Amino acid sequence: MTISQQQSDSLAAAEPPAKLECRSVWKLFGDGAERYPVDGVDAADSARLARAGVVGAVRNVNLGVREGEIFVIMGLSGSGKSTLVRCLSRLVEPTHGEILFNGENLLAASPKRMIEIRRHHMGMVFQHFALLPHLTVLGNVAFPLEVQGVARAAREARARQMISLVGLEGREGFFPRELSGGQQQRVGIARSLAVEPELWFLDEPFSALDPLIRREMQDEFIRLQSVLRKTIVFITHDFDEAIRLADRIAIMKDGAVVQVGTPEDLVLRPADTYVAEFTRGVARAKVIRAGSLMEAGAAPAGAPTVEDGTPIADAAPLFAGGAQDLCVCTRDGRPIGRLSRDAVATVMMQG
Amino acid sequence: MSETAGLSRSAVAPVVSVRADGGEGRRWQAIWGVGLVAFVLLWQFGKPYAGWAFDIPRPWRIPMQRWIGDAMRWLVEDASFGLFTFTEFTRFLAGMVEAPYRLVLGLLSTGILDGRGSAAVQLLPPLSWIAVIGIAMLMGHFAGGRRLALLVGGCFAFLAVFGQWTSAMVTLASILIAVPIGVVGGLLLGLAAFRWRTFERLLRPVLDLMQTVPVFAYLVPILFLFGFGPTSAIVATIIYALPPMTRISLLALRAVPEEAHELGRMTGCSRRQMTWRILVPSARPGLMVGVNQVIMLSLNMVIIASMIGAGGLGFDVLAALRRLDIGAGIEAGLAIVVLAIALDRLSQAFAGRRPEHEAEGARRKNLLARHPYTVAGCLLVAVTALAGLVAAPVQAYPKALQLSTGSVGSDIVGWINVNFFDQIEAVKNALLLNVLVPVKRFLAGLPWLGVTGLLGLLGWRLGGWRLALLVTVLASLIAFTGQWEKAMVTVYLCGISVVIACMIGIPVGILASTRERLWKAVELVIDTLQTLPSFVYLMPAVMLFRVGDFTAMIAVVAYAVAPAIRYTAHGLRQVNPQLVEAGIVSGATPWQLMTKVRLRLALPEILLGINQTIMLALSMLVITALVGTRDLGQEVYIALTKADTGRGLVAGLAVAFIAIIADRLISAAAERSRQRLGLNDTAGGRA
DSSP states (O other): OHHHHHHHHHHHHHOOOEEEEEEEEEEEESTTTTTOOOSSTTTTOHHHHHHTTOEEEEEEEEEEEETTOEEEEEOOTTSSHHHHHHHHTTSSOOSEEEEEETTEEGGGSOHHHHHHHHHHHEEEEOTTOOOOTTSOHHHHHHHHHHHHTOOHHHHHHHHHHHHHHTTOTTOTTOOGGGSOHHHHHHHHHHHHHTTOOSEEEEESTTTTSOHHHHHHHHHHHHHHHHHHOOEEEEEESOHHHHHHHOSEEEEEETTEEEEEEOHHHHHHSOSSHHHHHHHTTSOHHHHSBHHHHOBSSOOOTTOOEEETTSBHHHHGGGGGGSOSEEEEEOTTSOEEEEEEHHHHHHHHHTO | OHHHHHHHHHSSOHHHHHHHHHHHHHHHHHHHHHHHHHHHHHHHHOTTTOGGGTSOOGGGSOOHHHHHHHHHHHHHHTOBOSSSBHHHHHHHHHHHHHHHHHHHHIIIIIOEEESSGGGOEEEEOOOOHHHHHHHHHHHHHHHHHHHHHHHHHHHHHHHHHTTOHHHHHHHHHHHHHHHHHHHHHHHHHHHHHHHOHHHHHHHHHHHHHHHHSOHHHHHHHHHHHHOSSHHHHHHHHHHHHHHHHHHHHHHHHHTSOHHHHHHHHHTTOOHHHIIIIIIHHHTHHHHHHHHHHHHHHHHHHHHHHGGGTOOHHHHHHHHHHHTTOHHHHHHHHHHHHHHHHHHHHHHHHHHHOOOOOOOTTGGGSOHHHHOHHHHHHHHHHHHHHHHHHHOHHHHSOOGGGOOOOTTHHHHHHHHHHHHHHHHHHHHHHHHIIIIIHHHHHHHHHSOHHHHHHHHHHHHHHHHHHHHHHHHHHHHHHHHHTTOHHHHHHHHHHHHHHHHHHHHHHHHHHHHHHHOHHHHHHHHHHHHHHHHSOHHHHHHHHHHHHOSSHHHHHHHHHHHHHHHHHHHHHHHHHTSOHHHHHHHHHTTOOHHHIIIIIIHHHHHHHHHHHHHHHHHHHHHHHHHGGGGOOOSHHHHHHHHHHHTOHHHHHHHHHHHHHHHHHHHHHHHHHHHHHHHHHTOGGGOOOOO
């Protein structure tokens, strides 16, 4: 425990500054939404909101999304996660608060500046794909560039690159309805990447897909992110998906953020029973990482090595060769500790 | 009142709702009782004391006709924008329409001319009939494959073989001009209404009026502003076809999914890009339905438009009707139908056409491979044009090969008249004496005040005070503009026709709803009935029954029966199959199943069908003015022949008011019964 604490502290110190920050953001619906005082102590209280006749879709949310991380916003339907991501991209106008993108308050940006930001710095993938039915795959992927007025040859070249990135070569001339759901979402992903966005929003991108295809697309997404290293805000209602993909997760309930943390934090230290309810069925071995379970000291020479970010479930097979200890190292190969067979076995047996 | 009832009904406690219902029901019984007694007293004994409740004294009347006439005169003679007068402006618009029309007409019919009138010299001959048929077939093949190509080719060949080619091409030319303007105009209005709520709120009542005012009524002002000729006819057609296109555009734009909007905003679309790159393409399937509607409505207008100079097939029908030449009339009428079928199927095929990907590398191929249809069309035009110079039959379909049904139609009617005259006459007289005349007398004797009061009461019951107010105001306006008596004749003719149409249509719909093959056949028949231009119904009716109310009634019934059948069958067919199964499992006989389950659940839909039947009946009724009715339609028609704008518009508005009253009351009733059945989630609005 203590090691992991130190670990995350030192990590936090070295953490890049927040790419996207949202400060006390509110989105209220209803007649008195504008007048509702949000600075009161119990302003976020459901009963008070109800008395004022307003619905709090997003209540006093504070978040920071760091550069290059996958930040997952998880919540059940009606928890306000979709509204929140639309506030972040300003598709929905928040009632109160500030949204800082690279230090610039988006809510103060002029419509012209907003168009500029969306054209060059943001990409979004939609739950139901939102492909334009009258355009081919190539046309759809090139669409954001076309809107910007990029010349035909240049935008099509770029679109072809993106199409091959998501593995749809040969389908450039197809129309959306001729593709399967998974393929359609690949097109949606390619399109959102065409402008090389710094900030990538994915709104339940895999929810409309079959479980098998969903799994495949998640793998694809992990592969893409290992190449692209984008700053990602990913919305899902599926906790397993969140755990698989996230660097950090924000859990939402009734428009408010209940807890923000790494998958590990959520599983090991749930903030309340609501979070605990989600994490109960999660296999610890898939969440706990080698870095948090390792002990100080060097592993015997010749021991297999694992990166500190590897989940225990993936590290366990390395003991099959009979080793008692694994060497834990950073991504750049610097050894930082050892992982003992017993510790791993204990975690594995907890399920 | 009804709101609290609705609330308690939706609440979980059924006992409360029953009690509330019972109390409310008793109160309404009392109100109705008092209302009816007051009405009967006024009707029977009120005349000596309150004559004004029966017949509005002259000084009280609103001189609407004069006002409109004066306004029109001012517009035409004095109105000016400073630099140019209003008339000059409208004539300029007319010119804008006329130029492309002349070009298309030249291509299809007259050839490209230099000069005007008899001094004109033909510079280029028109497209050969073979080329036109060929192009139509190519379009058919492109949009719908070989079968459609053959159908469209057959339709156009029919026009040539039966000697309707020249007229048909004139009609086609005016449609080719009217449809794009109507579609673009409707789309723009729809976009404006979509973007600005206020605009939509202003537009809605205008659209309602435009769709219910009989076309005849606005022919006169158009005549004044645009002059007699094809241009006026095109303008009238556009005005007629614009409201449905606007409505459909608005619906289609509203149906664009929210994600598409978000996509547009996230990619940083400007407003214009949002509209033309995202919204309009995404709404395309819905918009194409609108295009089809505009085409069909334009064809509907062909005959009426020929009254203000459209020429073509419509003029042929009208002329035949005037000289009661049934053979010629039916041939020209059939030609309109054939044209309608061809254009309908073509536009539907284009609407349903979904893009397919091409094999990679198609881009690099030659011109022919890339645009096979365009190339083939151009070749066809060039070859036939050259061949036409040497061989006349290629240029124009040879007269010697033309067929004509000639006198067959007249012969049949003549034969029926000779052999069955007495029987037909007997039926006609019996109906006239026992049904038509008594109803007419009854309605004519009712006091306007009482009728208006009852309508208001009904409106209040069905839709609350707003509806009551609307209905009362509209009915009073009819009375105060001095149209009451004629309006009652309209109501009587329309009412009887609708009752008969429902007596035929609803049983047919019930029968067809459970029998798949019968339904197929019935659907084909009613589809055809609805493509026939309304005038076509008049001719056989006149030939058999001569002029008069009875003839008008027959024509109206024939025209208006289709929606009664369609909505009944549709309503019955969409009843939730689980409920029917529940009925079967409970041991219901087929009769019980029909009366206790299916008809009850289909009631809202059937009500909408009756509503549509009334609307069609009213629009047909105006046309039957040609066969000598004495109602508002006649008033409009007379105004048209006398070019009296005020008179025509006032009578036209009265017809529109009747339509709106009927429409609002029945829609409210349908809405109520739907709410009571809890079917609101399936409420799709009326078609």
